[in-house]
Amino acid sequence: MLVGVGPLGGITLLAASSDPATSRPQGPRGRAGKDFDGRGILASLSRGSLSVINRMGDGGTERMGVPQRTPEAQARGMGRGSGQVIRVRALRKAYGTKAALDGVDLDVDRGEVVALLGPNGAGKTTTVEVLEGFRSRTAGEVAVLDEDPEHGSRAWRARIGVVLQDLGSFDELRVREVVRHWSHFLADPLDPDEVIELVALSDKAGSLGKTLSGGQRRRLDVAVGLVGRPELLFLDEPTTGLDPEARRAVWDLIGRLTALGTTVLLTSHLLDEVEALADRVLVIVDGRVVAAGTPRTLGGRSDAQAVVAFDRPTSDRPLPSEVTGSPVEVDGRRCRITTDRPTAVVAGLSAWAGAAELPGLTVSRPTLEDVYLSLVAHRELAGAGR
Amino acid sequence: MTTTLTGTQELKRGVLALGLERGFLEIKQQIRNKQALFFTLLFPVMLLVLFGAIFGGGKVEGTNVELRQVFIAGIIASGVMSASFSSLAIGIALERDEGMLKRLAVTPMPKAAYFLGKLVMTMALSIAELVVMLAVGVLLYGLDLPATATKWLTLVWVLVLGNLSCSLLGIAYSRLARNGRSAAAVVQPPYIALQFISGVFFVFSNLSKPLQTVAAIFPLKWMAQGMRSVFLPDSFARVEPAGSWEQPRVALVLGAWTVGAFVLCTLTWRWQKDGR
Numbered sequence A: 001m002l003v004g005v006g007p008l009g010g011i012t013l014l015a016a017s018s019d020p021a022t023s024r025p026q027g028p029r030g031r032a033g034k035d036f037d038g039r040g041i042l043a044s045l046s047r048g049s050l051s052v053i054n055r056m057g058d059g060g061t062e063r064m065g066v067p068q069r070t071p072e073a074q075a076r077g078m079g080r081g082s083g084q085v086i087r088v089r090a091l092r093k094a095y096g097t098k099a100a101l102d103g104v105d106l107d108v109d110r111g112e113v114v115a116l117l118g119p120n121g122a123g124k125t126t127t128v129e130v131l132e133g134f135r136s137r138t139a140g141e142v143a144v145l146d147e148d149p150e151h152g153s154r155a156w157r158a159r160i161g162v163v164l165q166d167l168g169s170f171d172e173l174r175v176r177e178v179v180r181h182w183s184h185f186l187a188d189p190l191d192p193d194e195v196i197e198l199v200a201l202s203d204k205a206g207s208l209g210k211t212l213s214g215g216q217r218r219r220l221d222v223a224v225g226l227v228g229r230p231e232l233l234f235l236d237e238p239t240t241g242l243d244p245e246a247r248r249a250v251w252d253l254i255g256r257l258t259a260l261g262t263t264v265l266l267t268s269h270l271l272d273e274v275e276a277l278a279d280r281v282l283v284i285v286d287g288r289v290v291a292a293g294t295p296r297t298l299g300g301r302s303d304a305q306a307v308v309a310f311d312r313p314t315s316d317r318p319l320p321s322e323v324t325g326s327p328v329e330v331d332g333r334r335c336r337i338t339t340d341r342p343t344a345v346v347a348g349l350s351a352w353a354g355a356a357e358l359p360g361l362t363v364s365r366p367t368l369e370d371v372y373l374s375l376v377a378h379r380e381l382a383g384a385g386r
Numbered sequence B: 001m002t003t004t005l006t007g008t009q010e011l012k013r014g015v016l017a018l019g020l021e022r023g024f025l026e027i028k029q030q031i032r033n034k035q036a037l038f039f040t041l042l043f044p045v046m047l048l049v050l051f052g053a054i055f056g057g058g059k060v061e062g063t064n065v066e067l068r069q070v071f072i073a074g075i076i077a078s079g080v081m082s083a084s085f086s087s088l089a090i091g092i093a094l095e096r097d098e099g100m101l102k103r104l105a106v107t108p109m110p111k112a113a114y115f116l117g118k119l120v121m122t123m124a125l126s127i128a129e130l131v132v133m134l135a136v137g138v139l140l141y142g143l144d145l146p147a148t149a150t151k152w153l154t155l156v157w158v159l160v161l162g163n164l165s166c167s168l169l170g171i172a173y174s175r176l177a178r179n180g181r182s183a184a185a186v187v188q189p190p191y192i193a194l195q196f197i198s199g200v201f202f203v204f205s206n207l208s209k210p211l212q213t214v215a216a217i218f219p220l221k222w223m224a225q226g227m228r229s230v231f232l233p234d235s236f237a238r239v240e241p242a243g244s245w246e247q248p249r250v251a252l253v254l255g256a257w258t259v260g261a262f263v264l265c266t267l268t269w270r271w272q273k274d275g276r
Helices: A039-045 A050-058 A071-079 A124-131 A175-183 A192-198 A214-226 A244-258 A271-277 A342-353 A368-385 B015-032 B034-055 B067-098 B100-105 B111-141 B149-176 B180-197 B209-215 B219-231 B234-239 B247-268
Strands: A084-095 A098-109 A113-117 A139-144 A160-163 A232-236 A263-268 A280-285 A288-293 A306-311 A326-331 A334-339 A362-364
Touching: A084 A124, A084 A263, A098 A124, A098 A263, A098 A288, A113 A124, A113 A271, A124 A139, A124 A232, A124 A263, A160 A214, A175 A192, A175 A214, A175 B015, A192 A214, A214 A232, A214 A244, A244 A263, A244 A271, A263 A271, A271 A368, A280 A368, A288 A368, A306 A342, A334 A342, B015 B034, B015 B111, B034 B067, B034 B111, B067 B100, B067 B111, B067 B149, B067 B180, B067 B219, B111 B149, B149 B180, B149 B219, B149 B247, B180 B209, B180 B219, B219 B247
Parallel strands: A113 A263, A113 A280, A160 A232, A232 A263
Antiparallel strands: A084 A098, A084 A139, A280 A288, A306 A334, A306 A362, A326 A334
């Protein structure tokens, strides 16, 4: 993956989020923005934020087909007050002597999209289930929307939306029947038909659940999670098992919701998903948070050394042993220069090559995947040594 | 715990309305799964035809009552148990295994609505079962429909109490199945064993005393006895172990099981399979 020389930033453990308008380098791209007009429902999702919709209508705040949140939208917190939505301190969950979660801290502010990233079995789902009030905890403090989830009231449940994994399917019910029924759990739900339109299932509204494809089922799951107009939405692996097109459709949907300030806690092991959707990432391995930051800065990614690489030209011209102070490593025809100053190195190379084009020239920094894999590998080695 | 909600987010529908809505959706799902519905309703009919063929038109010793009339009453009772106990124990184990229960548990739906919906569904299934059995009994086996209002009333309360107690037992029993695949295997043995010792296929008083004692612990024996009091002539009552229909006792035992099974449900219920 090629990236430019971005603003520098270090590991920001549990830091407050950066500006959402700049920390979302790429929203989900796709045609979905043209598929249907979800603006009416988006407006009703967040009563009181119509001005935001109008702004979106100006086209000024849409990028790549996905509405981007304006700082105002986030600050306004959808007209429901602001502040912290999730606060977790020293969360511990043990089964016998084995700790599934071992001191997790987590803060999520209103309007943020925070992703929990980690290998299978790392504790992501356990964390989410504790936050949903579905599992008791062994120790630690947890507040979700100012309530302890273990004693979450029904009124509290009405304020959260949950899209879990392995939920079973509505084989013998029609899409519209399911969403309507779910909407009856609340006094102030969204219009079921509009929710169905929002998840792009309108032409399947009369179909039985068993006739839906995997992607359509997942979108029905999302519809059911949304119909209660939640302030906080839990998305546990929302696109696992979906084909790329269906995945884009779900991403687009999530992008539309977050554009209006719905707070989202996402778990995923898909790095592109996290990069596309999240303001902030926490990497969980072995029940601990091993790193946190924006997708751009995670693990010191943005100020890590860059690698300038190129293929040695066929000419006999001798290679420089170093360019602007950085040594050149040669591996067959491939040459690599690791540097803090990639721009200067490229300029130096350019001078060395004269007018010639350097074949295969790349400037790269660690991808999110590189960072993540090194975090996980490091942690697992440490775990094995214990 | 205080809530910061405005008044707008209270439930629009009460437990009763939601429970009924769930019941109708449950019934819809049952009807749409035509294959399962067909075999659920026709299994007791098959038993009836089979036992009718095996035992022929013989009469119960010392009475003027045909043996097959005895087991029509018994199979109606066991059909109610199948529609309530078996269908819920298996169905809920599957829903728990698949995660459907978890899906419901994270909603603000009042939990009682779920159980109410199940009870509505099993009641409908039991009534459908009863209608099919009565039709076959009347058309093929010369079964007489209850002649008096009192007998119809008895049919109603035996059906309701029998269905309630067995449904609640089924809900509690669903916990024993570790996963959806094993559910049927875990649920069928007690159901089949009870059928043999509760006077469904055989005249109850002909069973050995120890078997009678064991059967008398469980609801099926009492439900079958209640059904016999509805469908058999009163002269048959003297063949019963107590020499009478013991209707108050039938009501008492089924009522006690309803209460006991309800308590058992509240103690053992889990919305997710690993229950950790």
